[in-house]
Amino acid sequence: MTAIITIGNEILLGKTLNTNLQYLATGLADLGLAVDYAVTVRDDRQQILEALDKCWQEHEIVITTGGLGPTDDDITKNTIADYFGKQMSFDPNVWAHVQTMFSRRDMPTPEINRNQALVPEGFRVLKNERGTAPGLMFELSGKCLFALPGVPLEMKYLFATHIKAILGKKYARKPVIQRNIHTFGISESLLAERLSEFQIPQEISLAWLPQTGRVDLRLYGTDAELIDQTLNEIMETIRDYVWGIDEDTPPEVLGRLLREKNLSLAIAESCTGGLVQTLVTDVSGSSEYFKGGVVSYSNEMKRDILGVNAGTLKTYGAVSEPTAREMSAGVKELAGADIGISITGIAGPLGGSEEKPVGTVFFGLSIGDEEQVFRQIFTGDRENVRHKAAEYAIIKLIKELLRKQD
């Protein structure tokens, strides 16, 4: 049915991971369209022509990515035009768009970009609001070809904005529906034990997706009603471990709960260096419940700004239960928020000790007058520890807010 041609030396040199293929394959699968064949070739005319010929002969939909930029090594557009025997014609609308993109950045449009406005005759332009290279579409004898830029941001924009709708109309299939359950605080094998007596209808597939530090369950099939019903039954069986469903992310679920309860939040971070706040503010509208916070990387900042006792720091150290407790209370007070979270730990690779190995993290949680402290040890490198700790902090607060609801 579908073939994907990825064009670019970078992938064959191992410098770039081909994430575009995964994105397109997933997006097409959602439309019920299977990718049967994928090929990666160099920015080389002969190779592109051969791949194009094979794919166009054998498949109904062909998507190319890469090689649409303005520089000399971008030869995809001309090669495709030649393959179909088309002349180039200048498209003033595309040229106007290219100029707009440059003027938005207060830059003059270089002459070289004129060739981005050249479109093979008979091709349709897919407007690219994320860059200067337009997407292109060509239809012939019930088949269609799409040429997309290789920059993932632009490729994704064009697929999501134009191609999904075009293909959805053209090749409607019974879509595969999938629904997710996000769990936390239970291992994959324990979760499997919990669900061992649960009968999953055979029309539905269940996939176990262990994430870092948590497990997702995915149900898929084509019977929406049956999937919804099964999802609800599973949720009922394991409800103590569920923090969200489907496309929920921890910051979104947290935001929804805080909004519902009309509570505000402040955050003090040490080892995560701002990551928890970055995640919380990824959500549009988060300023409604997030007041702000402090990244207290030095002891002085913990003491002078968050009001952690100098004696606490001296006696127990910056990475300790008492410091975490005072940090969360301190930032709540400082920001005038209803809830304060704090994170202090050792992200590594240096700084660990026998008593507090790398990966040790303390979390403080101040809700109103209640104060709680948690200790966790996370495995992995610096990046893993920071990510797991940041997500833990957010999901822990979600569970706490859900618990209070019951």
Next chain:
Amino acid sequence: MTAIITIGNEILLGKTLNTNLQYLATGLADLGLAVDYAVTVRDDRQQILEALDKCWQEHEIVITTGGLGPTDDDITKNTIADYFGKQMSFDPNVWAHVQTMFSRRDMPTPEINRNQALVPEGFRVLKNERGTAPGLMFELSGKCLFALPGVPLEMKYLFATHIKAILGKKYARKPVIQRNIHTFGISESLLAERLSEFQIPQEISLAWLPQTGRVDLRLYGTDAELIDQTLNEIMETIRDYVWGIDEDTPPEVLGRLLREKNLSLAIAESCTGGLVQTLVTDVSGSSEYFKGGVVSYSNEMKRDILGVNAGTLKTYGAVSEPTAREMSAGVKELAGADIGISITGIAGPLGGSEEKPVGTVFFGLSIGDEEQVFRQIFTGDRENVRHKAAEYAIIKLIKELLRKQD
């Protein structure tokens, strides 16, 4: 020279990212062997035969990954044997190894695994200490084929342990060397104009790699000296736009400069919500120069903690030059640092106005007694705007520190 055939439905369904290709391409490039062609096919006999035929006709080295397991959908081995007209023969050494692998896990060896000990006649076995499926090698008329399992851990083991040495001996080449130049503050096309009169030796390839908000240049070839010399000449031509080379990342370059100059840093963020601090603290050892900072999402925090004048906020608003200026001075003072950076803007999708559209960001930079403010407009969605703004803040400070050096 080399072709890679990735076999597996999972990749074409978008469920798995093809990391094997990147690993192999990088490993082969290190040996001076270029990958010219890569194809992904389903676990389908006809597709595998076609890909094999094309690759074996046109390339000297062919590597397949995937489809060597014991279950029904693993058909790679039989298909390859058929292609070369070879019978299978039972290899007792492989069978002994399979049994050892199971007994190590205290498990009896399932009968189904007997077929893993079947080896096409004339093929060499590459022992797989990480799994039960052996790697296979076949040589004919100066060409060679390798069949590897798809599990990344096993594939990597076989490549590193066996194939590297075999290929290194057989096809010793000068390794491909690559060097990168990271630029900032200039578009791809303007950069191309700047370099239009620059003569790049024909032994060297130049690739343009647009990143979000900046452009990288990559030089590659086999003559290290010539590449270094060309790199230096290009750097000289566009030096005002260069912030780093090779594997440099903005936070690492910034860290190096701050350490060299013995300067400390504090950061106040609004629209980026902690992202700049997250990036800066991704670098291990950043506590040596990063004191910490504030995420001032509310006006009260800007006023009460960073000391931004209530009048400034009222007259000019939170997203304005004067606020950015006072935020950077304030956080520098608060943290007792040598340098303060501030970021305040509109990440979107809401909150834009005609005068200050979504993507408008003000940056404050206080170095000692010097204060500067910059205004930028970034395109893209909320995530893009935040990422571009965060990176801009870091690279801007790098350029400022480099400028002072001159």
